[in-house]
Amino acid sequence: MFHGYLPMILDGLRVTLSVALVSLAVACIFGLMGASAKLSASPVLRGIAGAYTTVIRALPDLLLMLIVFYGGQILLNRVAAARGWDYIDINAFLAGTITLGFVFGAYLTETFRGAILAIPRGQIEAGHAMGLTRGQVMRDIVIPQMVRHAIPGFTNNWLVMLKATALVSIIGLDDMVHRASLASAATREPFTFYALIGAIYLAVTTLSILALGALERRVSRGVRPEATA
Amino acid sequence: MIDWTIVRDMLPAFWNGLLMTLLLLVSSAIAGLALAVPLAVARSARSRWARWPVFGFTYVIRGTPLLVQLFIIYYGLPQFGVIRNSALWPVLRDPWFCAWLAFTLNTTAYTTEIFAGAIRTTPSGEIEAARAMGLSRAQVFRDVFWPGAWRRALPQYGNEIVQLMHATALASTVTIVEILRVGRDVYTNYLKIPESFGMAAVFYLVLTLVLTGLFRALERHYLRHLDPRASITPRPDPVKEPAHA
Numbered sequence: 073m074f075h076g077y078l079p080m081i082l083d084g085l086r087v088t089l090s091v092a093l094v095s096l097a098v099a100c101i102f103g104l105m106g107a108s109a110k111l112s113a114s115p116v117l118r119g120i121a122g123a124y125t126t127v128i129r130a131l132p133d134l135l136l137m138l139i140v141f142y143g144g145q146i147l148l149n150r151v152a153a154a155r156g157w158d159y160i161d162i163n164a165f166l167a168g169t170i171t172l173g174f175v176f177g178a179y180l181t182e183t184f185r186g187a188i189l190a191i192p193r194g195q196i197e198a199g200h201a202m203g204l205t206r207g208q209v210m211r212d213i214v215i216p217q218m219v220r221h222a223i224p225g226f227t228n229n230w231l232v233m234l235k236a237t238a239l240v241s242i243i244g245l246d247d248m249v250h251r252a253s254l255a256s257a258a259t260r261e262p263f264t265f266y267a268l269i270g271a272i273y274l275a276v277t278t279l280s281i282l283a284l285g286a287l288e289r290r291v292s293r294g295v296r297p298e299a300t301a
Numbered sequence: 302m303i304d305w306t307i308v309r310d311m312l313p314a315f316w317n318g319l320l321m322t323l324l325l326l327v328s329s330a331i332a333g334l335a336l337a338v339p340l341a342v343a344r345s346a347r348s349r350w351a352r353w354p355v356f357g358f359t360y361v362i363r364g365t366p367l368l369v370q371l372f373i374i375y376y377g378l379p380q381f382g383v384i385r386n387s388a389l390w391p392v393l394r395d396p397w398f399c400a401w402l403a404f405t406l407n408t409t410a411y412t413t414e415i416f417a418g419a420i421r422t423t424p425s426g427e428i429e430a431a432r433a434m435g436l437s438r439a440q441v442f443r444d445v446f447w448p449g450a451w452r453r454a455l456p457q458y459g460n461e462i463v464q465l466m467h468a469t470a471l472a473s474t475v476t477i478v479e480i481l482r483v484g485r486d487v488y489t490n491y492l493k494i495p496e497s498f499g500m501a502a503v504f505y506l507v508l509t510l511v512l513t514g515l516f517r518a519l520e521r522h523y524l525r526h527l528d529p530r531a532s533i534t535p536r537p538d539p540v541k542e543p544a545h546a
Contacts, residue, residue, distance in 0.1 A: 263376075269369060273364065274365055
């Protein structure tokens with residue numbers, strides 16, 4: 073049915089998933105930094121974080137990806153030329169994951185900020201009053217509850233980012249979409265292969281929803297269901 | 302640093318790109334809105350025969366990348382002889398129509414879910430009160446149910462339209478010359494980021510600001526009752542009174 077191209081497509085899925093997972097880790101780092109900056113007392117940090125989330129969310133992902141990919145290349149080689157190094161070819165995997173992580177870090181900033189703000193301030197003050205250190209308050213009071221509040225937004229961002237990984241094929245990464253276009257060209261059956269990867273994306277989405285739903289139920293155990301309306 | 306002659310020379314091309322982006326945005330947003338309203342009603346209907354097919358549609362569209370949907374329509378459909386020989390072929394071979402179709406299907410799915418959510422959260426008392434006042438079913442739908450749902454959906458719908466505008470950048474992958482394509486072409490010719498992608502970024506930034514401003518104005522109009530200051534009945538100019546001694 074797939075003229076023997078199925079293993080090649082599935083290998084592309086491996087690339088797609090690695091891009092998605094590495095980008096997610098990068099996005100979590102940017103998101104946590106952004107959320108702490110937005111909630112910090114320093115107006116400079118708040119300003120930088122505000123500009124970061126506003127500008128990133130005002131531009132298409134693809135444009136940002138092209139800017140990081142080409143701009144990073146030029147910048148890196150200017151540095152390299154100044155130091156007398158050889159020409160550096162920026163790795164598409166690196167460019168793709170850094171861009172996706174940077175872009176979705178802006179969205180996660182808002183998710184994490186909201187999750188931290190959802191924790192009653194009194195609990196943190198009570199923790200300090202009981203003599204807990206800042207680290208203990210963070211580890212035992214803030215983070216466990218923050219995870220619970222952040223999961224719905226986190227799930228949403230993960231699903232959007234998973235789909236956005238399809239764009240890395242445009243900057244030349246050999247992901248599932250690129251494999252599908254190769255197989256389409258070779259077999260002259262583009263519908264078959266694009267529909268196949270569409271179905272694979274849908275399966276990964278479905279599994280993610282189920283897994284993160286189970287995680288949400290797990291971290292919410294012991295929480296009374298909120299009264300509706 | 303920035304070569305302003307390139308910027309000046311390329312401004313007309315960017316302007317045309319902007320018009321193409323707007324054309325794609327407006328035409329797919331209107332079609333999407335027209336399709337999403339009945340679909341959202343079906344999605345929240347009591348009958349599962351109405352609910353499930355709509356959910357299936359939105360689930361598949363929302364669970365797959367737009368780029369893949371666009372490629373299925375533009376590259377995929379011509380695989381079938383039936384389509385190549387059909388009366389629809391002149392439209393289906395046109396990249397513009399394929400992009401429009403992909404964006405319309407996409408925004409329809411997201412908008413349907415937004416409206417369905419707004420419909421689900423309709424307070425049942427509102428409907429019961431309207432029925433008790435003797436309003437007909439059609440009047441309830443038109444004067445009570447729909448205005449309320451529209452108000453609840455508006456903030457999210459505004460986000461969806463901004464996302465749709467960003468999504469039109471994918472049309473650049475199927476030869477359509479919109480803002481991003483112009484940026485990529487300028488980059489290919491001059492290999493300079495600010496004059497190419499930087500310019501495109503400025504256009505998208507301004508478009509985003511205009512759209513969010515537009516929706517903020519709509520929200521101010523439709524959600525006026527939620528604004529603690531605007532809901533106060535306007536009073537005549539305060540008479541200047543001497544300060545308390």
